Amino acid sequence: MEIFWVVVGVVVVILYLINQNKTRVTNRTEITRDRKIKTDDGEISIRERQVIDSVSTQYTKPNTVNVEQPDYDKTVISDYYKQLAKQKAIESLRQNQTQPVASSRPVEKIVNPLPRVEQKQITPKTESAPVEHRKVCTRCSRNLPMDKFRKSSKPHHDGYTTWCAHCLDGPKNTRHTKWCPICEIRRKRTSYYKNANNADGLMSWCKSCWDSYRGRS
Incomplete structure (x- = not known):
């Protein structure tokens, strides 16, 4: 302004x-011009006046x-x-009136304390042991790790045989005898307890091995 x-x-x-x-x-310039013209009667005097204003x-x-x-x-x-x-x-004067009047009181400087940083407790990660995959053999009825089974060419859901490698290597059952996978002895079928859950209606272990197992347990 x-x-x-x-x-x-x-x-x-x-x-x-x-x-x-x-x-x-x-x-202003004035120009006067006089001239005379002779006539038959005499002379005629002519005066011209010119005024120039600049x-x-x-x-x-x-x-x-x-x-x-x-x-x-x-x-x-x-x-x-x-x-x-x-x-x-x-x-x-106008600027002085518009400017705020400075206070003579000392200005207290407020210092905000730093926020406390909560220390998070870091718990060490315990590496869980890998889950061991196991499977029940349908011949010896034992719950064994998967490495005790062999890979099967048949379309099983897990790709392994239903019998463990020990049972696959054992002798086959006959009409009157059955092989016990625990004592590895072929015994008569009368030497086995009955079990309706198996296909042959007998337990997988012989009576001696089963009684010995029950006695230990």
Whole structure:
């Protein structure tokens, strides 16, 4: 805003000085021409008068001092600077009124404490033992690891035989005898307890091995 008023004031002063330094010059030229014409009766005198008015405006340079009116120019410039100083004082007063008054009380600096970082207890990961896959042999009825079985070419769901390798290597059963996978002795079928869950209706182990197992358990 202050720059705007300064520019306006400078333009006004320049225009005023230009008008003061302008000089209007008017020239008037009169031309009179006399001539005589002879006639049969005598002479006729003719006077022609021509008036030429020319008006010209002369300007002096802005930095040229006008000698005729020095006091008047100084007064105008002085009034301009007085008005400019007055305008600056008004603008300064407005700025002081809009600025908040600073308090003389000391400012207490509040320091926020750093938030506590909760230390998470890191429990060591215990590596669980790999789950051992096991399978029940349908001949000896024992729950054995998978490495005790052989891979089968038949379409079993797990790809292994239903009998363990030990039972596959054992002798086959006959009509009157049955091989015990525990004692590895072929005994008569009467030497086995009955079990309706098996296909032959007998237990997989002989009576001696089963009784011995029951006695230990």
